[in-house]
Amino acid sequence: MGFYGRQLDRFLGRNIRSAHLQVRFPDGHTRDYGTSSGPALSVGLTDERWIGRILRNPDLRFGEAYMEGALVPEDAGIYPLLDLLWRDLYGTGERPVAGTSPMRRLRRALKRAHPxxxxxxxxxxxxxxxxxxxxxxxxxxxxxxxxxxxxxxxxxxxxxxxxxxxxxxxxxxxxxxxxxxxxxxxxxxxxxxxxxxxxxxxxxxxxxxxxxxxxxxxxxxxxxxxxxxxxxxxxxxxxxxxxxxxxxxxxxxxxxxxxxxxxxxxxxxxxxxxxxxxxxxxxxxxxxxxxxxxxxxxxxxxxxxxxxxxxxxxxxxxxxxxxxxxxLHYADTLRAWRERFLANADRAAELHDERFVRMWDFYLASSELSFRxxxxxxxxxxxxxxxxxxxxxxxxxxxxxxxxxxxxxxxxxxxxxxxxxxxxxxxxxxxxxxxxxxxxxxxx
CATH class of the missing domain: 3.40.50.150 (Vaccinia Virus protein VP39)
Structure with missing residues (x-):
């Protein structure tokens, strides 16, 4: 297990509590986290470099890793994994508010001008x-x-x-x-x-x-x-x-x-x-x-x-x-959209590609959980x-x-x-x- 894999291993060991999560690392090692009861939610990581990217910028890179095939849910879709992470890392509310420093507010204001x-x-x-x-x-x-x-x-x-x-x-x-x-x-x-x-x-x-x-x-x-x-x-x-x-x-x-x-x-x-x-x-x-x-x-x-x-x-x-x-109305709306989207995933891939399907799957799932x-x-x-x-x-x-x-x-x-x-x-x-x-x- 590489340097970033060990960092992730320690992080998950400290924070996963509500379910049984099993992670397969790029070198083939498998680790179990959380409760030992119940079936494991299994996920594979295919590239050590992507683990480092996720650790440095999880809000962006986690979704990208799934989109690019570097993070692979092995026995279920992305939703159960995101649901577990929301419950164990964030509880029932969002993370502490970001963007409160003067420079952060300035960058946000400059970026959000919409001519x-x-x-x-x-x-x-x-x-x-x-x-x-x-x-x-x-x-x-x-x-x-x-x-x-x-x-x-x-x-x-x-x-x-x-x-x-x-x-x-x-x-x-x-x-x-x-x-x-x-x-x-x-x-x-x-x-x-x-x-x-x-x-x-x-x-x-x-x-x-x-x-x-x-x-x-x-x-x-x-x-x-x-x-x-x-x-x-x-x-x-x-x-x-x-x-x-x-x-x-x-x-x-x-x-x-x-x-x-x-x-x-x-x-x-x-x-x-x-x-x-x-x-x-x-x-x-x-x-x-x-x-x-x-x-x-x-x-x-x-x-x-x-x-x-x-x-x-x-x-x-x-x-x-x-x-x-x-x-919660939008959480239920997004769930219905995602179910319909995945039922038509083959057609969506024909219109775009498999990478697009994973990108939208992540978007709809993570959006639902942000409302839930x-x-x-x-x-x-x-x-x-x-x-x-x-x-x-x-x-x-x-x-x-x-x-x-x-x-x-x-x-x-x-x-x-x-x-x-x-x-x-x-x-x-x-x-x-x-x-x-x-x-x-x-x-x-």
Whole structure:
């Protein structure tokens, strides 16, 4: 056993406690750690140099070792090993917060600036991998964000539909109102709001693959006139919407972009409008992005703490009407995605290669565990420019039969609050929406 192997041997001997882990080292030696009862979870290490890399930078190199075939789970997939390491090394919470030194904060801030050109490259890196890949594991509406498991035993498709219904109620949409969907993905939410909330929805995305698919989805649903899309940056828009929704997009804004993001939300939101921001967040203080995720999955991505968002919301004079924390819903969503992805691993390898399959297997497994054991959750922030934009009691969100949330023909329930104009709002001096680029009536 080499130098790095001996270092790893001592580390595992001190820290593995909850299960029986068996490690085969590159020289053929096998060591057992943890409890001796129960079947062993076996893993092989094929290269001493990779052991050194893992010890020096585990957050990056552990995933790379699995991706490159230097770390080989021998009797199960990567998930049981990651689950064991999470429980024994981190317990039920994440590691101590990193990135608190002044220089660390400076490097983080410099890295997280997202001008439009970089934002487009970052989006393309992940979302333009091809729609055929995402069809292997997403639901029928192609929702690539946290589902809402409102009832036990819900399928992924039911939970994603329930998520869209939950968001629709929080938006409190009146028939005919205009809705902006920032980061509209494959168009599933926009089409659903156009169909069931009787809204005119305009979605913007930076992904060419998603843009093409969203337009096709709207056309197939016969809603091309009420669910329109444009391949553009949300920062280029200049008009007013009754409702604004953003699901899974804020994670890509970067910590230097929060002020600009919420300023634009306020600028585009009607005086009596409502916005709903759905984003991954962390329950603890600010930290840094996992380097494996940053390098291979979501370059430029960052998961905010609530303390990083609220000051920008306050600075824009927006009211935070409601903040809901979805706990464990994303862990269950990621588990469903990973099961579907692995069931279609051969097809994924045909589209890319085996190395890609291992990379995404690690991404989905480690992400699930960060939501199951770590401090990652999902924030749903309901914002407005007026305190009375929605009812002053929250029962309008839940006074319904939850089974209708995932019924195919269900419409979001809402009760009258006060008389509102259902026509499209426009800024003073603005051209009619039907003739302006970027509007819900634009040709997209």
């Amino acid at each position: 439009p050109a970089r934002a487009r490259r970052n989006v393309a890196h992940h979302y333009d991998l091809g729609n055929d890949l995402y069809r292997l594991f997403l639901d029928e509406n192609m929702q690539y964000s946290c589902a809402y498991f409102a009832e036990p035993g819900m399928s992924l498709d039911e939970a994603q539909t329930a998520k869209m219904r939950h968001i629709a109620r929080k938006l409190f949409i009146e028939p005919g109102q205009r809705v902006l969907d920032i980061g509209s993905g494959w168009g599933g939410l926009a089409v659903d709001l156009a169909r069931h909330a009787d809204a005119e929805v305009f979605g913007v995305t930076l992904s060419t693959e998603q843009f093409a698919s969203a337009r096709e989805r709207a056309a197939e649903a016969g809603l091309g006139d009420r669910a329109r899309f444009e391949l553009t940056d949300y920062r280029s828009l200049d008009e007013t919407f009754d409702r604004i929704v953003s699901v899974g997009m804020l994670e890509h804004v970067g910590i230097n972009g929060y002020g600009e993001f919420f300023a634009q939300v306020r600028r585009l939101l009607a005086e009596d409008g409502v916005a709903l921001i759905h984003t991954i967040g962390r329950t603890g203080p600010p930290a840094t992005t996992n380097p494996f995720i940053d390098k291979y999955i979501f370059p430029g991505g960052y998961i905010p703490a609530l303390s990083e968002l609220v000051p920008h919301i306050e600075a824009q004079g927006l009211y935070l009407l409601d903040a809901e924390i979805l706990r 054991y770590g401090e990652h959750v999902v924030f749903q922030l309901q914002l407005a420019r007026r305190q009375d934009a929605v009812p002053v009691v929250r029962d309008y969100l839940y006074s319904h039969d939850r089974r209708t949330d995932f019924a195919a023909g269900a419409s979001p329930k809402r009760r009258p609050m006060r008389a509102k104009s259902a026509h499209a709002h426009t800024k003073k001096g603005a051209k009619p929406a039907s003739r302006r680029s970027g509007s819900g009536k634009a040709s997209a």
